[in-house]
Structure formats: C-alpha cells, structure tokens
Amino acid sequence: MSANGLIMDSPSLMLEKLENIKELDALERVDGCVPFSHQVAGHKNGLNNTGVLQHPDGTILKHLQPPPRGPREMLFYKQVYDKDCTDVRLLVLQKHLPKFYGTWAPRESPHELYLKLENVTRRFLRPCIMDVKIGRRSYDPFASHEKREQQIKKYPLMEEIGFLLLGMRVYQINSESYITYDQLYGRSLGKETVENGLTTFFHNGKDIRRDAISLIISKIKSILRWFESQTQLHFYASSLLLVYEGSAHRVNGMKHRRVETDSQYNHGSLTRSGRTHSEPYCTDLSLSERNINGTRGGSVEDCENVGMKHQKEVGLEEGVEVKMIDFAHVFPSDGPDESYMYGLRNLLSNLEQILKN
Template sequence: MSADGQIVSKFTLVQLENGNHNHESVKQRLLDGCVPFSHQVAGHKCGINNTGVLKHPDGTILKQLQPPPRGPREMHFYTQVYAKDCTDTRLLELQQHLPKFYGTWSPRESPHELYLKLEDVTRRFLRPCIMDVKIGRRSYDPFASKEKREEQISKYPLMEEIGFLLLGMRVYQINSDSYITHDQFYGRSLGKDTIKNGLSRFFHNGQDLRRGAISLIISKIRRILRWFETQTQLHFYASSLLLVYEGSPHTLDGQKHKQTQHRPQNNSSSHQSRSALTQNTNGTLGGAGGEDDGDVGVEDKMQFGQEEAVEVRMIDFAHVFPSDTADQSYMYGLRNLLAALELILKE
C-alpha cells in the first residue's frame, strides 16, 4: 500500500525503484528498434536520452513509468480499466475515450525499465495536428505537499478560474508544408482575454480556420463530459485531453490516409514485454449548453469528412484516485473548454 492509499504490486515497485533510474543502457539512439516519438507536444522527457515517449516498430508508443507512486498508480489505472475480467460498465465505457493499452514493455538491454505500451492515436493521420490540454481546476492531487501545491499554482494561477491549460500544440501549415509549435510557456502566457485566441491557433492552417474539425472535436468532448456526468468512482488530477485532427488537405475527400496495420504485442512484463468568455450562474463559461451530437451538422461532415478525421482521447493518469462523488473539477474544465470552442465557431 502506497502513502496515498493506492495498492501497488511489490513486483512493480521493485522494478521501478531498481531500474527506472539505471541509464547505463539508454545512451543508445535506438533501442530494440524504438525511436523517439516525433509527435509528442507535452509531457515528461524521460527514458532513452530524455527523449520522452518512444515509438515501437509495431506502431505503438512507449511511455516510461514515472517513479513511485505516480508510475505504479498510472499502471494500476490502465490495468483496472482494461482488465479482461472487467464487468464495470462505467470503466468499459471509459475505454473508448482512452488510448488502447497493450500491457508493459521493457528493452532487452535494460529489463528493469518499464514502459506502458499504448496505442498511437496519431498514427492513421497523414499530417496530424495535435494539442495537449490539461483539464481541471487544479493540477495537483489531494496528497500533494504544500510546496508542490504552491509550485503548481504559481505556474498558472488562472487554472482555478479557467479550468484548463494548453500544454502544447503542433499545427500543420499548408502554405509552407511545415509545422508550427507552441509549448507550455505559450499556454501559461494566455489569460482570460486571450485563451480563446490561443485555442484558435490550433485550428488555423495558415489559410483557413478548420471549422469542421472544431465542430467534430466538440462532439467528442461532449461525449467525455457525459461520461463524467454519470460516474462517481474516479477523480482525475493533472490529466489531459489529446486533441488530433487531420491537417493534410489531401484527406478531405474521403480518401483517408491509411498506414500498414501491425498487431501490437500485448506484453505484460520485460521484453515480452480554456474577457471573451462570459460566466453563467454556475461559475462556468457560457456557451456549452448543447448536449446532442446532432449539433455537428451534415455540412461539417461533408466538408471535413466523417468523425474519424479527428480524435479526442484522455491521457496522463498518474494522479487518478478513487472517489464516491462526481469529479466537479474535471467537468468544470471540460465545460469551459467546450464554451471557448463554441465561441470560436460563432465568430
């Protein structure tokens, strides 16, 4: 039992404590055919040469487990949600909003280093535009020390009011056939009067605002909000939404880019592996009243393609805790993000 009450297997803790900081073998640029993941826009830079997330030859991505208790807690979350014998309808419904989980992986050269083996949700896109948005009114969990809380609050004092933070984005520009990027420092520079413009940047390809993508992403975020409105068993802190849409104009005619599909190895150990926004009476930002996916018009789908042209997935679960109440903080963030996106569409 960890200090925060999360049950963690002894085997996992031993692997993490003994191996995750042993970098003797991680000086190699390549490790068992794995390479740095080129589409990472935020997150921890750890693991091989501090490159962060890795891409496995089979098309999955590898995220190294963080030191205890964060790493074991995230692994517990994934194994709980994706357990073969899971009968909890809420957790089964949650699966559609997460990357698929294929167990853990370790390199041959350093078998004590554990990585989560996850679906690459950007893989089927030709020119993926990606944004990482941290959701919730605070980015520290209930067990954080006073120093940790003060540190997190100082990074973005408006988090409590806005309910989300842009951690990073990578946007394809048609004219130059290149990407522009913005990191977490850009996100933290955004205030109540500029957050909407910051979000708009993510949907602008240098020529046009991708309204169809905004509309379809709104639809998917609403589905996640509905899941949160029906569950009282989990609270999510410092967790993010990964937003992805197709940046290439060559895929808008229905001829979607498809890559060769590989079957990921499901390994369980070692190598086997958010002023323009108006507040309503509830304190949230106005504009996110619609609940029906029908708000995504036929015209949007005709111009942009079907819903498969976008992805919205929840990521980063090192601070997920059991609860018996609704996660009001996360829902506040989702509603404010929806409000901002809807205002962009109305302009």
C-alpha cells in the same frame, strides 16, 4: 524559440536536427525504438531522456514514472482494460482512452518499464496535435504544501479557466511545415486570450478548420457525459489529446467518402463490419452497452439522430480524435469530479464561441 513559446519547424532548425542524427541512430539500435516525433508535452525521461518512444510495431512507449505516480497510472490502465472487468462505467471509459497493450522493457534494461499504448496519431498524414490539461487544479489531494504552491505558481489562472494548453503542433498548408507552441505559450494566455490560443491550433495558415472544431466538440461532449454519469474517480493533472488531420488532400478525400456514405445510409445503416441494418444502429457504447444484469442500457430515444452520428463516424470523423491521457493522479472518490467537468465545460464554451465568431 521565441519568448512566447513559439517554435518554427523550418530550415533554421535543420542544422540542430542534423546534429541529433547520431543520438537518433543510437536509439534506433535499442530494440528498434525511436523517439516519438509527435510528442507536444510531457516528461522527458526513459532511454536517454527522450520522452515518449515509438515501437517498431507502431505503438508508443511511455516511460513509467517513479513511485507512486508510475505504478498508479499502470494500475489505472490495468483496471480499465482488465479482460474480466464488469464495471459498466470503466467499460465505457475505454473508448475515451488510448488502447493499452501492457508493459514493455528494453532487453538491456529489463527493469525499466514502459506503458505500451495506442499511437492515436498513426492514421493521420499530417496530424495537428494539442495537449490540454483539464481541471481547476493540477495537484492531487495528497500533494505537499510545496507542490501545491509550485503548481499554482506555474499557472495561477488554472482554477478560473479550468484548462491549460500544454503544447501544440499545427500544420501550415501554404508552407507545408509545422509551427509548434510549448507550455510557455499556454501559460501566457489569460481569460481574455485563451480563446485566441485555441483558435491558433485550428488555423492552418489559410483558414480556421471549423469542421475539425465541430467534430472535436462532439467528442468532448461524449467525454463530459461520461463524467456526468460517474462518481467513482477523480482525475488530477490529466489531459485531453486533441488531434485533427492537417493535410488538405486527406481531408478532401474524407469529404468524398462522406458523400458516398450518405448515399449508402439511405439504403440501410452501414455498420463497422460492412453489414447493413434497416433499424437504427447505435454506435455510442454508452447507449448500446448491456448492463451487468443483461438488460439494455439506454432507450430508443437515446439513439435519436444516430444515423447522422454514424455518417460522421464513417466519413469526416476519421479526421479527428480526442483521447484522455496522463493518469498518474487518478484517485477513488465518492462524488462527481466537479473540477474536471468545470474544465471540460469551459473548454467547450470557448470552442463553441470560436464557431460563432
């Protein structure tokens, strides 16, 4: 690893990886779980301090942090995904989070709990992944003075920039290998260079993936709209997980399906179930949901351009994903989350600037 936080997944690391085989074999015997190969940031704890694990059924397992952080995050997921939930804002929020499948514990350590979550990268062949911490501060209102000073010292520009690149893995199509950047790289970026850091994430060694940037911008805007509509929660030290398909062959296949979808859409809007509608079909949950009193939320005007949005969903949009993650510091509020929205808007501004350049 170099001083700037860059790591090459190349033959130079093969010896180190081979030396770790015995440890991995031991972990594979723990209920079939193995270390999650696509983790780019976050805590290393749980079984043998490996960090996030992958369950044999394809889900991922995030070790529950010590109180109060771990129980708070678990309660957040349980509230959002409660089968009896009638809170419209939380129901809309579900589409921006990994799916939650409850908790899991290894047979030999039944009190060592893990959150069982959707593997957001599972459908990707060569996932390019970035973890971006969002907000003007990464400590919550109840943090001690020492904790606040510690977090500010880690990245003094957090308040001004509003986000921090915690880590990323970028697939290089020419070498057919990954380049990994850790949080040291993210902390080295200033106001004038953070755009370059974002550009690095979308550069596959040959081109800048402008198609992925455009689709990710669309998903981040959807998250921003949710924050603009709610005043009940504030998020601290929470992240966005950005993923796009790095395989050129897979992306070309998606483009081919997009052409077919365009033709199908001209004869009626294709739904997720395969049925067709002659009327516009609204795929945005925030627009198509029913309110608690049974009335329809949103109007015909809200569904403007929904045909184009749905074409993306069926085609190229399969090649990107954006999810909110890390909820150990989510608290009730009585006003808008200006800190998180500031970070989202600044992130969007930088991504849009990359497209203009």
